[in-house]
Amino acid sequence: MDLRDAHSIRDAVNSGKISAREAAEAALRRIEEVDGDLGGFLIIDSTRVLERADRVDRLLRERALPLAGVPIAVKDNICTRNLRTTCGSKILENYIPPYSATAIERLETAGAIVIGKSNCDEFAMGSSTENSAFKVTRNPYDRERVSGGSSGGSTVAVAAGMTPLALGSETGGSVRQPASFCNVVGLKPTYGRISRYGLVAYASSLDCISPIANNPRDIALLLTHIAGRDERDSTSAPELVPDYLADLEKPVRGMRLGIPKEFFGEGLDPEVKSMIETGIRNAGSLGCELIEVSLPHTEYAIADYYIIATAEASSNLARYDGVRYGYRVSAPEDLLDMYKRTRSEGFGDEVKRRIMIGTYALSSGYYEAYYGRAMRVRTLIKRDYDQAFEKVDALLSPVSPTPAFKIGEKISDPLSMYLSDVYTVTANLAGIPALSVPCGFTQGGLPVGLQMLANQFQESTLLRLAESYIREFPVTDPYRTVK
Amino acid sequence: MAITRAEVLKIADLARLHFSEEELVAFTVQFQRILDYVEQLKKVDVTGIEPTSHVSLTEDFEKHIFREDETRPSLPVEESLANAPDPGAGHFRVPKVL
Numbered sequence: 001m002d003l004r005d006a007h008s009i010r011d012a013v014n015s016g017k018i019s020a021r022e023a024a025e026a027a028l029r030r031i032e033e034v035d036g037d038l039g040g041f042l043i044i045d046s047t048r049v050l051e052r053a054d055r056v057d058r059l060l061r062e063r064a065l066p067l068a069g070v071p072i073a074v075k076d077n078i079c080t081r082n083l084r085t086t087c088g089s090k091i092l093e094n095y096i097p098p099y100s101a102t103a104i105e106r107l108e109t110a111g112a113i114v115i116g117k118s119n120c121d122e123f124a125m126g127s128s129t130e131n132s133a134f135k136v137t138r139n140p141y142d143r144e145r146v147s148g149g150s151s152g153g154s155t156v157a158v159a160a161g162m163t164p165l166a167l168g169s170e171t172g173g174s175v176r177q178p179a180s181f182c183n184v185v186g187l188k189p190t191y192g193r194i195s196r197y198g199l200v201a202y203a204s205s206l207d208c209i210s211p212i213a214n215n216p217r218d219i220a221l222l223l224t225h226i227a228g229r230d231e232r233d234s235t236s237a238p239e240l241v242p243d244y245l246a247d248l249e250k251p252v253r254g255m256r257l258g259i260p261k262e263f264f265g266e267g268l269d270p271e272v273k274s275m276i277e278t279g280i281r282n283a284g285s286l287g288c289e290l291i292e293v294s295l296p297h298t299e300y301a302i303a304d305y306y307i308i309a310t311a312e313a314s315s316n317l318a319r320y321d322g323v324r325y326g327y328r329v330s331a332p333e334d335l336l337d338m339y340k341r342t343r344s345e346g347f348g349d350e351v352k353r354r355i356m357i358g359t360y361a362l363s364s365g366y367y368e369a370y371y372g373r374a375m376r377v378r379t380l381i382k383r384d385y386d387q388a389f390e391k392v393d394a395l396l397s398p399v400s401p402t403p404a405f406k407i408g409e410k411i412s413d414p415l416s417m418y419l420s421d422v423y424t425v426t427a428n429l430a431g432i433p434a435l436s437v438p439c440g441f442t443q444g445g446l447p448v449g450l451q452m453l454a455n456q457f458q459e460s461t462l463l464r465l466a467e468s469y470i471r472e473f474p475v476t477d478p479y480r481t482v483k
Numbered sequence: 484m485a486i487t488r489a490e491v492l493k494i495a496d497l498a499r500l501h502f503s504e505e506e507l508v509a510f511t512v513q514f515q516r517i518l519d520y521v522e523q524l525k526k527v528d529v530t531g532i533e534p535t536s537h538v539s540l541t542e543d544f545e546k547h548i549f550r551e552d553e554t555r556p557s558l559p560v561e562e563s564l565a566n567a568p569d570p571g572a573g574h575f576r577v578p579k580v581l
Contacts, residue, residue, distance in 0.1 A: 098558055
């Protein structure tokens with residue numbers, strides 16, 4: 001069974017060629033075969049998986065389901081009822097959510113099977129999945145290199161053919177960057193397009209559940225079934241969800257594509273640059289007009305992002321206090337000692353670092369200088385995009401300045417890790433949709449993704465551009481058989 | 484702007500975190516580098532620019548965010564306490580405060 005295409009599994013299950021149970025068993029077998037040294041999954045409850053699959057098989061006697069029997073990996077910061085959800089953190093190591101995220105409820109209603117919970121940087125804080133309290137997720141194309149992050153496990157599940165679909169999450173590039181590093185498609189939707197209910201909060205004004213697949217058609221299928229207003233998330237958008245799959249067939253000829261000049265400066269690896277330039281020319285050859293545009297505040301994006309994200313994180317993570325759920329230190333002297341030691345033992349270094357920076361940025365006397373100013377700079381970054389989208393329908397750029405880096409290379413230098421998110425975080429700050437689509441392989445055999453960005457709620461534009469691009473310029477995967 | 488050891492200790496106290504002496508030294512250096520980096524935001528002219536907190540807010544959004552204040556089912560007590568490190572008598576137990 002080809003576990004790389006959700007549509008073909010869905011069709012085979014709906015037509016009775018295979019059962020949902022067989023699809024789920026195939027995914028579990030594949031994980032058994034390849035995940036040992038990749039480390040994509042943290043938690044797999046095969047009894048639950050097979051029970052769910054059997055339930056779908058019973059439902060299928062009545063009617064077809066839009067995601068019938070499709071195995072899906074779920075990042076471990078998305079709550080799944082009665083299935084452990086750790087956020088890659090010791091502080092939530094034994095947390096069993098009493099409810100599921102809205103996105104999980106919706107995809108299970110559509111017949112998808114949650115196969116397991118995938119590894120991530122602790123509380124989604126990181127760009128390499130090295131910050132997980134439990135293990136490192138390795139790149140399927142070079143096991144000495146990172147998968148990217150923070151949604152490394154979900155990305156690797158799709159890249160290594162363990163599940164055709166996955167849910168990750170983005171706060172600042174956490175799905176597009178690993179998608180670029182692992183040769184798959186990852187979409188960060190418009191802020192509010194998918195309900196955040198049940199997504200463990202990191203930075204609430206930025207967080208987005210984000211789908212991952214091997215092709216834009218499968219992303220469109222998944223997005224159709226999880227997007228839309230949810231009254232349990234007041235920031236979820238009331239905009240109607242279009243038929244993303246039907247929109248894929250619309251022509252791209254005549255589309256105006258902007259090239260933001262600030263995304264091609266210092267720091268961009270020359271080989272990546274040349275591949276992205278080829279990708280851009282190829283996109284132009286689809287009958288699209290290429291136009292240079294400027295996003296002048298891009299240089300402030302990383303600083304802006306880290307103030308906003310850490311400030312919101314320091315507030316959101318205050319809830320981990322050892323009282324209602326999660327880890328609690330043994331024999332505390334008093335309440336304050338319990339709080340401090342629980343948090344210091346339960347959180348890893350990067351989480352503590354971000355809580356500290358965020359607490360500082362929000363502390364008395366510094367609020368306006370840091371958080372207040374960062375939110376104003378955010379307005380300017382958003383305006384840059386508003387102005388660009390008056391001239392163009394979509395933008396093209398690199399996803400990451402380099403291909404996947406070596407495990408351990410950046411872990412001791414937090415700032416250099418932050419800087420690797422330079423091309424992705426502006427989309428999070430501006431709330432616009434953006435995706436990474438495979439663009440090719442370096443001489444050294446590492447994948448590189450091309451980024452496509454569009455205005456808010458224009459996921460359809462992105463998906464049809466990516467679909468046309470991939471049809472015309474498919475990337476031959478040199479390692480498909482071995483990985 | 485240089486961050487002092489006393490400031491780091493004060494922030495740690497506010498954040499309810501504890502650092503060992505060794506961690507504190509390493510941490511202060513990293514903290515300083517990150518603060519130096521974000522300092523560049525001060526170069527941006529933000530005069531008259533409004534802050535953005537909800538980035539995809541649409542005009543009729545308010546229509547959708549309010550609902551009637553009706554009682555709805557919520558989690559039963561046992562389920563609410565199922566993850567508690569020290570539940571007791573239908574409550575969360577904590578060290579003595581008074």
